[in-house]
Amino acid sequence: MTRGETCYLPAARLADLTGREVHGLKPVLEWAEGSRPFAIRDCFDQSLRASRSLLLEDGSRLELISGSGRVLSQPATPQARFVAEFSEGPVKAALAHLSPLRALLPVASGIARSGLLALVDDEGKTRARAGLRELQAANGITVILVTPQGLRGYDGALHDLVAHIRDCGGTPLAAGNLYRMIDPAGTGYDAKPKIEVGREETAFDAANDLIDGYLPVIRANEQGIIADLDTEFLHDYRVSLRKIRSVLSLFKGVYAPEQTLELKARFSALMAPTGPLRDLDVYLLEQQGFRDLVPERMQAGLDRMFALLRDRRTAEQQRLAAHLRSKAYQKEIKALAKLFAKRRKLLPGPNASRASFDLACELIWKRYRRIRRIAAELTARTPQDEVHELRIECKKLRYLMEFFGPVFAQDDLRSILKPLKSLQDSLGLFNDYAVQQAWLEAFAEGLDDRPHQLEIAQSVGALVIVLHQKQEAERERIVAAFARFNSDKMQRIIRKLFHDGKGA
Amino acid sequence: MQIIACYSNKGGVGKTATAVNLAFAYAASGRRTLLCDLDPQGASGFYFRVKPSEKLTEARFFEDADRFAQAIRGSDYDDLDILPANMGFRDFDLFLSRMKNSQSRLKKTLKAVRSDYDVVVLDCPPNISMLSENVFHAADAVVVPVIPTTLSQRTFEQLLEFFGDAGLSKERIHAFFSMVQSIKSLHGEIIAEMTGAHSERFMRATIPFASEIERMGLARAPVLATAPNSRAGRAYRSLFAEIDGRTKP
Secondary structure (H helix, E strand, O other), X not given: OEEOOOEEEEHHHHHHHHHOOEOOEEEEEEEOOOOEEEEEEEOOXXXXXXXXXXXXXXXXXXXXXXXXXXXXXXXXXXXXXXXXXXXXXXXXXXXXXXXXXXXXXXXXXXXXXXXXXXXXXXXXXXXXXXXXXXXXXXXXXXXXXXXXXXXXXXXXXXXXXXXXXXXXXXXXXOOOOHHHHHOOOXXXXXXXXXXXXXXXXXXXXXXXXXXXXXXXXXXXXXXXXXXXOOOHHHHHHHHHHHHHHHXXXXXXXXXXXXXXXXXXXXXXXHHHHHHHHHHHHHHHHOHHHHHHHOOHHHHHHHHHHHHHHHHHXXXXXXXXXXXXXXXHHHHHHXXXXXXXXXXXXXXXXXOOOOEHHHHHHHHHHHHHHHHHHHHHOOOOOOOHHHHHHHHHHHHHHHHHHHHOHHHOOHHHHHHHHHHHHHHHHHHHHHHHHHHHXXXXXXXXXXXXXXXXXXXXXXXXXXXXXXXXXXXXXXXXXXHHHHHHHOOHHHHHHHHHHHOOOOOO | OXXXXXXXXXXXXXXXXXXXXXXXXXXXXXXXXXXXXXXXXXXXXXXXXXXXXXXXXXXXHHHOHXXXXXXXXXXXXXXXXXXXXXXXXXXXXXXXXXXXXXXXXXXXXXXXXXXXXXXXXXXXXXXXXXXXHHHHHHOOEXXXXXXXXXXXXHHHHHHHHHHHHOOOOHHHEEEEEEEEOOOOHHHHHHHHHHHHHOOOOEEEEEEEOOHHHHOHHHHOOOHHHHOOOOHHHHHHHHHHHHHHHHHOX
């Protein structure tokens, strides 16, 4: 038996599919008795939709139908939401590229039933057939999946059947978008929207475009945070908010000074309530990593700590959800969205009318020089605060380069961003280790009088020692990473791009 | 690839019905199965509604592996394909007699599809001929339906004699009683007598004389597909289980 490409068609076309003879063969459709629930799943970032594959939970089976028509199948794991929670099998293996942090959410769900369409000759012999799956979604939309199946020796009939399915509106999964048909209300989500900044565009317009572009990302993540679908909703929410705040602080003089202050305060107020939950998420996601860092006899203490953190997280999540649902929050976020969409009430500052290209060059060049100044004095004994400052400067430089990315030569920009990213990675780890030590110590100290306090404190103590060692080891990597970023070649490229090739 | 021949040197014993239902049972057990109809009357193909293979002449059958493979047709059932016969197959003997190594031609022909199938069931014409010698050489098991009558008793003895003369292993013969009517006392007597004389060769499962089997010609489908839980259906299932147990490689 050979399988043809799986096609989908609207249920309304089923009558055409079964209603007329196909080259003298009679179509006969039989539905199997019984139905079962189905769900089409995807991550919020639509990774599967983008790759044109379909993750279909059909009754007790989990299937992955790829754009190329390959069908993988394994038993479904009830209640599983993350790839890691699926039982081992070919579907799980094929989903390994998905983010382990993203939940697979139902895009559409409802009732499925199966049928068989046969093309029968004058002897009553089946010459070709197609497996049918009717997916009747709860939103009222019904889609039919059709998989032609050839019988040996009847290639002609299979060919005719495939053509017939196409004539009746059948679209191969690879060529079309089943998601659009079954989930027409679903809009795309892009955590990193492409925001076009033109070379001659004013800095004022560029800043407005950027903020206006990131605000919808914030809004898109609200429901996922409230429903606690996965931790990435809050992460994306905060990244977008941070980018907006960077625009306000980095694009100096673009808005009137009083308005800049006001906007900074308003966006800062949006960020503040999200911090505690994100911290807890980060520590809980790191649970296994932390366990691996301490001797086995210390692990029980850490497990007790994580149990406490999970309780706290539940409370924090509810607090943040209530905040996001509150009238005050909704009013504020809508007001900000309106402000940057209409733009009439935005007040230009002294740099508002400068061309974005000029302003970008100036800002980037200034940051770059500051980074070189700090990094030049970096040694094994450099105080933590100075390393921290270097990290912040690198982050600002990176944001500036990304905001204004489209106005610079892409190849040159990429060659700078690569060593900058690896420098940032090292700085980030160094900072994470420092922050984690302080946070864990504060946590342990705050545990006065709880049962197991001593056990937890000992385990945290062991963990802090390891984190300190790792932090010191990272310091050396920072020096090496900076050397790569500060090579003669990089200096030449940066000068060419942002300083018109002139000397410092 | 296992080769199971349904053979009887006497006609009208329920041989084709056995081949059709056995092939169905093998496929239903998940094995990729080819039912190869060697009988020019083409009854096996008829039961599966497959039209005769007009293009497959005897020369092509034995000498052109591609043509042989192209003549195979998928049945309406999963894992079950049919090689339909045509009237040209009646000249197999004449053709084989002119060939070298004329006893092993069938085995060679079937090699062409060995990667496609786990089991080949042969439905053989009812005679002792060059073709049946080919069948005996190719088959891992020769399943022989025997109606419990004195005439059948005689033809079964002839078959054993032929195997002995040709130096073929009688172990490969798996006989069973077919079209058994429990109401006839003669049937019971002959069954007892033959089972006593050839206890190793006869299986315990028997196929009754049943209307479902006769109706296969109208339904044009195996009993195991249309009436799996009828008396005949249950009997074919037991027969399959026993053959499968006796021929496990």
